[in-house]
Amino acid sequence: MTFGIAKTTSKTMLALLLVSFTLLSCIQANVFYGCEAALRVNRRSGNYQIRGKKDGGIAEAKCRVEKSNIVTEIYPKAIPNTFVSGYQDAFSYEFKVDYGNFTNSDMTDFLKSVNYNCYQKFNYTEANSYWANNKFKFWDNSIFLLNDAISDGICQCVISDVCEKSGSSLSSCKSLSPYTDTAEYTDFGKFAVKKEKLPLKKVYFGDTDSKAEYIYYTVHNLVCSTTSQPKVNTLYPQSCLLKVEDKLFDFNNNTCFDIVNNLTVISFEFLMEVQEILITIENGECSDITVFLEKTLTSQSYIKPCRYFVKTSASTLTLIVEKVGLQLCEMEYIYK
Numbered sequence: 001m002t003f004g005i006a007k008t009t010s011k012t013m014l015a016l017l018l019v020s021f022t023l024l025s026c027i028q029a030n031v032f033y034g035c036e037a038a039l040r041v042n043r044r045s046g047n048y049q050i051r052g053k054k055d056g057g058i059a060e061a062k063c064r065v066e067k068s069n070i071v072t073e074i075y076p077k078a079i080p081n082t083f084v085s086g087y088q089d090a091f092s093y094e095f096k097v098d099y100g101n102f103t104n105s106d107m108t109d110f111l112k113s114v115n116y117n118c119y120q121k122f123n124y125t126e127a128n129s130y131w132a133n134n135k136f137k138f139w140d141n142s143i144f145l146l147n148d149a150i151s152d153g154i155c156q157c158v159i160s161d162v163c164e165k166s167g168s169s170l171s172s173c174k175s176l177s178p179y180t181d182t183a184e185y186t187d188f189g190k191f192a193v194k195k196e197k198l199p200l201k202k203v204y205f206g207d208t209d210s211k212a213e214y215i216y217y218t219v220h221n222l223v224c225s226t227t228s229q230p231k232v233n234t235l236y237p238q239s240c241l242l243k244v245e246d247k248l249f250d251f252n253n254n255t256c257f258d259i260v261n262n263l264t265v266i267s268f269e270f271l272m273e274v275q276e277i278l279i280t281i282e283n284g285e286c287s288d289i290t291v292f293l294e295k296t297l298t299s300q301s302y303i304k305p306c307r308y309f310v311k312t313s314a315s316t317l318t319l320i321v322e323k324v325g326l327q328l329c330e331m332e333y334i335y336k
């Protein structure tokens with residue numbers, strides 16, 4: 001009996017060791033080279049740690065898809081709804097915003113990788129703090145006073161919501177507030193600076209010394225969007241060096257890929273599972289194309305453009321085209 005217990009215990013120990021080893025290796029392996037890699041491996045949206053290069057800084061990010069785009073949301077290291085009070089002099093409260101431990105060059109590399117296609121929102125709530133005492137520094141070190149951001153032509157107020165709502169770039173902060181000058185008001189929206197200046201690097205606030213004067217602020221995620229193309233393989237004819245993707249994914253219905261073989265087989269490897277695919281063709285009918293997902297025939301509708309509904313969860317798709325002269329013009333898809 002004792003022997004039995006000892007045996008069980010050592011087995012349990014072994015199992016525990018294995019579990020902790022697995023957990024440990026999971027944690028170590030859990031940093032991805034960007035959201036595309038994180039999504040490709042995990043196949044679902046979620047929070048991941050990302051870095052741009054080997055030994056580079058690491059940031060926490062929410063990785064998700066929007067139609068066929070990859071969206072990277074980098075979390076700032078800042079507490080939501082930070083309360084600022086007791087700072088009398090202009091700009092005397094300072095807070096530097098970090099994004100994980102991304103260095104300047106890590107951030108620059110990241111921004112380049114997403115073509116600077118980003119925005120960032122900010123919630124600025126205040127009562128009685130004089131706006132000329134408050135300013136914002138952005139990643140390129142440019143500085144804007146709260147109510148003097150017009151040099152980029154987007155909005156007078158550094159938070160662009162007032163201008164988006166009024167339709168005029170000359171709207172001041174708090175111009176939409178229904179309250180009188182002294183009451184608490186909120187400006188919440190996207191930063192009114194050119195995309196190349198993002199993200200926010202530092203805030204400087206002041207005039208919050210008396211009890212009736214205070215600021216609450218929240219730095220929101222840096223949200224960046226980029227397209228992702230599936231990997232394309234031409235299975236047949238193998239001899240041809242076909243650049244199908246250049247014409248299928250250029251968002252242009254007028255550039256088409258000509259089918260010159262009696263039998264053309266092309267496979268697509270998507271980043272994640274897709275739920276719907278739309279193919280625009282010329283000189284043919286949707287029925288000239290057979291679509292397989294892994295090994296299952298996909299349900300399809302035959303009204304142009306050809307719409308294919310993906311029933312089973314799949315990220316690999318194969319097209320078989322048997323009509324010479326048919327042109328494949330555009331492929332659009334929606335991720336699950």
Ligand SMILES: *[C@@H]1O[C@H](CO)[C@@H](O)[C@H](O)[C@H]1NC(C)=O
Pocket residue numbers: 055056057058101
């Ligand atoms: C960034 O932080 C991680 C822990 O979160 C650490 O392992 C890594 O060494 C840090 N990198 C740099 C460049 O500071």
Ligand SMILES: *[C@@H]1O[C@H](CO)[C@@H](O)[C@H](O)[C@H]1NC(C)=O
Pocket residue numbers: 081123124125186188216
């Ligand atoms: C902005 O912050 C204020 C103060 O904390 C809060 O009451 C308000 O709900 C926030 N607005 C948005 C849109 O998040």
Ligand SMILES: *[C@@H]1O[C@H](CO)[C@@H](O)[C@H](O)[C@H]1NC(C)=O
Pocket residue numbers: 251252253280304305330
């Ligand atoms: C291509 O044409 C189809 C059908 O006219 C249309 O539904 C689709 O939106 C077009 N795609 C692009 C990217 O213009």
Ligand SMILES: *[C@@H]1O[C@H](CO)[C@@H](O)[C@H](O)[C@H]1NC(C)=O
Pocket residue numbers: 260261262324
């Ligand atoms: C396609 O097949 C038909 C007969 O099946 C043949 O006559 C024709 O030459 C073929 N075309 C090409 C481009 O191979």
